[in-house]
Structures are given as structure tokens and as C-alpha cells.
Amino acid sequence: MSLLTDEEREFLFNEASFLKGLPRPLIAELISIANVAVYPKDGYVTHIGDMNSDFFLVISGVISVNACSSSGKQITFLRVKAGEVYNMLSPYIDTPRFLEARAVSKTRCLWVKGRDYFSFVQKHPPLAARMFEIIGRALDAANSRILDLMEKSVDERIKRVLNTLHAKFDSPIMITAVEIADIAGTTTESVLRTLSKLRKLNIIETQRGKIWINEPETLRDSEFGELII
Amino acid sequence: MSLLTDEEREFLFNEASFLKGLPRPLIAELISIANVAVYPKDGYVTHIGDMNSDFFLVISGVISVNACSSSGKQITFLRVKAGEVYNMLSPYIDTPRFLEARAVSKTRCLWVKGRDYFSFVQKHPPLAARMFEIIGRALDAANSRILDLMEKSVDERIKRVLNTLHAKFDSPIMITAVEIADIAGTTTESVLRTLSKLRKLNIIETQRGKIWINEPETLRDSEFGELII
DNA sequence: CGCCAAATTGATAATCATCAAATGTTGTGG
DNA sequence: CCACAACATTTGATGATTATCAATTTGGCG
Numbered sequence: 203m204s205l206l207t208d209e210e211r212e213f214l215f216n217e218a219s220f221l222k223g224l225p226r227p228l229i230a231e232l233i234s235i236a237n238v239a240v241y242p243k244d245g246y247v248t249h250i251g252d253m254n255s256d257f258f259l260v261i262s263g264v265i266s267v268n269a270c271s272s273s274g275k276q277i278t279f280l281r282v283k284a285g286e287v288y289n290m291l292s293p294y295i296d297t298p299r300f301l302e303a304r305a306v307s308k309t310r311c312l313w314v315k316g317r318d319y320f321s322f323v324q325k326h327p328p329l330a331a332r333m334f335e336i337i338g339r340a341l342d343a344a345n346s347r348i349l350d351l352m353e354k355s356v357d358e359r360i361k362r363v364l365n366t367l368h369a370k371f372d373s374p375i376m377i378t379a380v381e382i383a384d385i386a387g388t389t390t391e392s393v394l395r396t397l398s399k400l401r402k403l404n405i406i407e408t409q410r411g412k413i414w415i416n417e418p419e420t421l422r423d424s425e426f427g428e429l430i431i
Numbered sequence: 432m433s434l435l436t437d438e439e440r441e442f443l444f445n446e447a448s449f450l451k452g453l454p455r456p457l458i459a460e461l462i463s464i465a466n467v468a469v470y471p472k473d474g475y476v477t478h479i480g481d482m483n484s485d486f487f488l489v490i491s492g493v494i495s496v497n498a499c500s501s502s503g504k505q506i507t508f509l510r511v512k513a514g515e516v517y518n519m520l521s522p523y524i525d526t527p528r529f530l531e532a533r534a535v536s537k538t539r540c541l542w543v544k545g546r547d548y549f550s551f552v553q554k555h556p557p558l559a560a561r562m563f564e565i566i567g568r569a570l571d572a573a574n575s576r577i578l579d580l581m582e583k584s585v586d587e588r589i590k591r592v593l594n595t596l597h598a599k600f601d602s603p604i605m606i607t608a609v610e611i612a613d614i615a616g617t618t619t620e621s622v623l624r625t626l627s628k629l630r631k632l633n634i635i636e637t638q639r640g641k642i643w644i645n646e647p648e649t650l651r652d653s654e655f656g657e658l659i660i
Numbered sequence: 661c662g663c664c665a666a667a668t669t670g671a672t673a674a675t676c677a678t679c680a681a682a683t684g685t686t687g688t689g690g
Numbered sequence: 691c692c693a694c695a696a697c698a699t700t701t702g703a704t705g706a707t708t709a710t711c712a713a714t715t716t717g718g719c720g
Contacts, residue, residue: 269574271582279574291570294563301574324556331553334523337566341520344573345498345508345530351580352616353500356708378666387581389709394667410666410717585676607698618677623699639685639698667716674709684699690692 206238210261214312218285220259220336228326232314235322239313241265241305248289250302255292255316260284263309268384269301278384281306283370290333293320351387359386360396364406364413365421374412435467439490443541447514449488449565457555461543464551468542470494470534477518479531484521484545489513492538497613498530507613510535512599519562522549580616588615589625593635593642594650603641 206214214221214229221229239258241247247265248254258265260282267280267288279301282288288303293316314322323329350359363386367375379393386393397413400406405421407414415421435443443450443458450458468487470476476494477483487494489511496509496517508530511517517532522545543551552559579588592615596604608622615622626642629635634650636643644650 269578271578273582275582277578277581279577291563291567294560295567295571297571300571320560324560327553327556327559330556330559331523331549334520334562337570338520338524341566341570341573342524342526342529344570344577348508348573348576348580348616349498349500349506351577352506353502353504380666387577390667391669391710392708395669398668408667609698619699620678620701621676624701627700637699661720663719665716665718668714670712670714672709672711675707677704677706679704680702682700682702684697686695686697688693688695690694 206233206261210310213261213284214259218259218261220285220287220332222285224328224332228329232322233312235318236312236314239311241309241311243305243307245305245309247303247305247309247311248299248301250300251298253296253298254289255295257290257293257314257316257319258282258288258303259312260286260288261310261312264306265303265309265311266306266381267301267303276384277387278381281367281370287336291337292316356386356388356392357396357399359388360393361400361421362386364400364415365418368415368418368421374409374414376412378411435462435490439539442490442513443488447488447490449514449516449561451514453557453561457558461551462541464547465541465543468540470538470540472534472536474534474538476532476534476538476540477528477530479529480527482525482527483518484524486519486522486543486545486548487511487517487532488541489515489517490539490541493535494532494538494540495535495610496530496532505613506616507610510596510599516565520566521545585615585617585621586625586628588617589622590629590650591615593629593644594647597644597647597650603638603643605641607640 211233214233215226216222221232236259238261239247241263247258250270262284264284265282265288266278267282269277269279271277280288282303288311289299292299323333350362354362360382363382364375367377379390379397383390383393397406397408401408403420405415405417407416440462443462444455445451450461465488467490468476470492476487479499491513493513494511494517495507496511498506498508500506509517511532517540518528521528552562579591583591589611592611593604596606608619608626612619612622626635626637630637632649634644634646636645
């Protein structure tokens with residue numbers, strides 16, 4: 203078990219979006235009941251079928267939350283970046299998770315046991331309110347994604363994914379076509395064809411594993427609120 | 432404004448899934464800060480673009496929660512039945528809703544102003560915990576639906592919708608092919624073709640607006656947890 | 661340098677939406 | 691009570707989108 207550095211402490215008190223604006227003593231108390239968990243690149247945070255009900259707040263790095271179907275296809279639901287949380291609701295649910303979570307790069311997390319987190323929330327209504335806010339947005343995002351899948355073309359979905367990744371992780375986006383396909387719900391080949399079109403239009407530039415967005419406006423399509431990835 | 436009947440009171444204290452198991456005084460207090468709202472068949476509960484942040488608990492009837500795309504296509508996200516809630520999180524979110532809600536049949540709801548509900552939850556941690564439970568399941572269901580859309584065939588999706596509707600509303604299901612299409616994310620014609628196949632296999636029987644499920648087992652496919660409609 | 665993963669592009673096939681046309685059912689109003 | 695409008699159902703034919711298969715090239719890393 204490792205401890206927090208001073209910069210990490212600083213980050214939690216002043217930057218982390220999940221905690222931003224909450225009272226300092228509340229944040230301090232949360233830190234006091236948490237451990238630090240470290241995952242190497244590609245390391246598993248939780249496995250499919252786990253009953254893991256622990257709470258994670260990413261301090262640095264990125265976690266990718268996926269489902270794998272029986273046909274072997276991967277689907278990515280979420281990329282959790284520093285300041286954001288994963289498994290926030292699992293202390294309240296007793297069914298096994300059908301999702302797995304893996305570190306995209308080396309990742310450090312605040313890590314709180316499920317029942318400790320549960321009683322902590324019970325003591326702190328402002329934290330509950332913050333959680334409702336976050337989940338509300340997550341639910342909207344999920345619905346938004348359902349809409350996309352129901353009625354947008356593959357091209358449009360890929361553009362939206364690029365736009366969202368750009369908003370969240372800035373240019374250049376460090377991602378491969380395979381991973382974009384897993385998020386957009388399509389195939390690698392289709393993604394590469396779309397990227398090729400966008401490149402010819404000078405909207406993006408690409409290198410192996412990297413994408414620069416030149417014209418973010420062109421990608422935007424806000425018919426149904428923003429996607430969250 | 433109308434008042435609760437004795438049976439409705441009875442229902443809220445002993446049956447309603449959202450309140451089941453919560454302390455009686457808490458339920459009584461919630462009722463005391465609520466009004467009753469009545470909607471005729473096809474009446475609007477909330478409109479798209481509304482900033483409506485009120486909380487609704489269905490006492491009788493059914494509410495359908497939909498999105499309409501610019502292309503005019505309807506998509507149904509949720510059918511809220513007696514004992515369930517709608518708009519639970521909107522007091523915590525300040526973006527306009529991109530969904531509309533309409534009564535499928537004559538519907539009566541407990542109706543609480545957004546800020547009243549907000550402060551009520553703040554006073555009652557057990558209610559917050561219940562809300563997290565419900566939302567957790569809703570989020571799982573949404574993810575489950577995303578998975579379905581990404582990798583199941585239209586046939587399979589329709590079967591799953593039938594299975595879920597059967598579990599929730601019992602046989603015969605009162606629904607038309609158009610509405611099933613809106614839930615499954617496909618077209619009326621495809622739904623009717625699938626229904627035709629299932630009818631030939633004696634798995635279902637149909638009449639205009641009604642579907643009997645003879646063999647629910649055949650429809651089940653629990654690869655990714657249950658769908659919630 | 662050599663290996664492996666990623667990218668690229670073309671050809672083909674399958675699923676499913678779309679268009680179309682006919683039939684059946686319900687409820688309403690004259 | 692009947693006629694008719696409105697809507698639900700049914701089935702066939704067609705076409706577009708996109709997945710799948712295949713073969714080649716490129717780039718980075720040990």
C-alpha cells in the first residue's frame with residue numbers, strides 16, 4: 203500500500219471534479235478512510251462477475267470500463283480520468299458486475315471499501331447530492347448513446363466519439379482505431395474508413411495511436427446533449 | 432387537485448416498490464408534502480425541453496418516457512408502472528430534459544416539487560440509499576441496452592423486449608407493434624415479421640394490441656442481466 | 661533487424677430499413 | 691345500425707448500410 207504525495211493531496215482538495223466544491227473536512231475524512239491502489243498499464247481493477255463493491259476515485263492515469271460479449275467482442279462504456287470515480291453505486295447493488303475495468307496507463311486510485319463508503323455517504327448529505335448529480339449526467343449520457351445507436355449512421359457515431367474524446371482528453375487523442383470501434387459500437391475497418399475521409403477533409407490528422415483534431419466544430423452534433431465516455 | 436383514496440394510501444404504504452421497506456413515518460411525511468396529479472390517456476406529464484424538476488411516483492396507470500429525434504422517429508426509454516418513479520434525479524440536474532413523458536392510460540401520480548423533494552431526501556438517508564439502488568439498476572439496464580444495440584440482431588432484441596414486458600406487465604401485454612419498435616429500436620415491419628415467426632412457433636399468440644406469451648423461457652436470454660423498460 | 665500490432669483498402673455478403681399494397685379491426689357519427 | 695375513417699397488421703420486393711473476409715503496407719519497439 204502506498205501513500206498520497208503532496209501533489210496528489212493538492213489535486214484531491216482543489217481539482218478533482220468529483221470532490222470539487224465539497225467541504226475540506228469532508229474530503230479530508232474521505233482520504234482518511236481510503237487506501238491508495240496502484241495498477242500497471244493493462245492491469246485489472248475489477249473483473250467480470252466480481253462482487254466487488256469498492257469505490258474508486260482516479261488520482262492519475264485512466265481506467266477503461268468494458269463489457270465482453272460471448273462472441274468475444276469488446277465494448278467500452280466509459281473512460282474514467284483523474285478526478286472522476288468508478289464503481290460509485292456498487293456498494294448499493296448486490297448483483298455481480300457484468301463489466302470489467304482495466305488501467306489504460308499506469309493508474310493510481312483512492313480506494314474505499316464498499317461498506318465504509320456506504321456509511322460515509324450516509325453521514326454526509328452533500329456528498330449524496332453530488333453523487334446524484336454525477337449519476338444523473340451518466341444516465342443522460344447512456345440514454346444519449348442509446349439514441350445514437352438507434353438512429354445515427356456509423357459515420358456520425360464515430361464523429362461524435364472523436365468529439366467527445368477531444369473534449370475530455372484534448373488533442374492529440376491517444377487511442378487506436380480498435381478502441382474507437384469498441385466505443386462507437388462498430389468495426390475497426392469502418393473506423394479507419396471514416397478517419398480516412400476526415401483526414402482528406404483536413405478535419406483531423408493521424409499517426410499510429412494518435413489523432414489530432416483540427417476542426418472540432420465540424421465534429422459537433424448536439425442533437426441529444428453530449429455523450430460521456 | 433385531488434386527494435388520495437384509502438386504497439391508494441394502502442398501496443403506498445405496503446406495495447409501491449419505490450417505498451417498500453422504508454419507515455412508515457417517512458412515507459407519511461412524503462405523502463404530506465406531495466400533491467396528486469392526474470393525467471388522461473396520452474396526456475403529457477413533461478415536455479421535451481422542459482426545465483421541470485419535479486418528482487413523480489406513479490400510483491395507478493403507466494407513463495411512457497420517450498425521445499423524439501429530428502427525423503421524427505420516436506424512441507421509448509422506459510415504461511413507469513404503479514409504485515415506480517419518474518424524474519427522481521431531475522432536482523439534482525439543471526439541464527433541460529431531452530425526454531418527454533406521457534400517460535399510456537389514465538394515470539394518477541404523487542407529485543412533489545423539485546426543491547421540496549431535494550430537502551426531503553437530505554433529511555432522510557435511507558431514502559437516498561433506496562434511490563442509489565434504483566438508479567444503479569437503471570444504469571445497468573441502460574448499459575445492457577447499449578450492449579444489445581451494439582451486438583444483437585433485431586430478432587433477439589425484439590424477443591428480449593417481449594420477455595421484459597411480460598415480466599413487468601404480465602400476459603397479455605397490451606401493446607402495439609409500433610410501440611415495440613420504438614422500444615427495440617427498429618421498425619414496425621421488422622417487429623411484425625418477428626411476431627409472425629414467434630406465432631408460428633406457438634411461442635406467442637396475438638390480437639390487435641394484445642400479445643400473450645405462451646413460452647416465456649424461449650424468449651429469455653440473460654447474457655447481460657435483465658433489461659428494464 | 662525482425663516481429664507484432666496497427667493501419668489501409670478492396671471485394672463481397674447479410675441484415676434490415678424502406679417502399680408498397682392489401683387486409684383486418686375498432687370506434688364514431690350520421 | 692351501417693358506413694367509413696383511422697389505425698394496426700400482414701407480406702412481398704428492393705436497396706443501402708455496414709459487417710466480414712482478405713491481402714498488403716506501415717510503424718514502433720526490443
